[in-house]
Amino acid sequence: MRQRHIQPEVKPSSPQVADDPKLKELADKADKIVKKDKFLSANKLKLSDDQRAALIKTLEMLEGNQLYHSTYSTGSAPANGKYPFNMSHWGGHCGTVCCIGGTAQWVLGKHVDMSTFCGEPLDALFFPNHLKLPDWSHLTPEVAAIALRTYLETGKEDWRGALKKSKEVK
DSSP states (O other), X not given: OOOOOOOOOOOOOOOOGGGXXXXXXXXXXXXXXXXXXXXXXXXXXXXXXXXXXXXHHHHHHHHTTOEEEOOOSSSOOXXXXXXXXXXTOOOOTTSOOBOHHHHHHHHXXXXXXXXXXXXXXXXXXXXXXXXXXXXXTTOOHHHHHHHHHHHHHHSSOOHHHHHHHHHXXX
């Protein structure tokens, strides 16, 4: 008896996420939502719930391209719906240039004494003195986002790792 060979029907391939910019954007957003679940609790981070929430919102602003890298210390203002960011300047509530800590304080919506929002474990994240840079103004929002995400997931500061990862992405 002769066997009949049947050719499988070949269907056209479905579009891949990488082929469609809208799909890629949605996939990236979904990935960030899933990654959000990896954040340590406020207790493990040794923060208040408000501080943790403010840092998460700051990360969302950094990763969501809502902050632009500003080289000015004062006088910068929101531009095109984005707020100025510079790690060399704490900033304030009026939309002036802010660093991670200043942005988080601004997100809280109230003035917080730096001593209550800083100190261990946040000092090395907010004030990366150990990097041996002429100043911190070259730390972009992209690098800051990597450093802040690492902190929220591990409780540890890793600016060196953030700088390395940002160079690998480019």
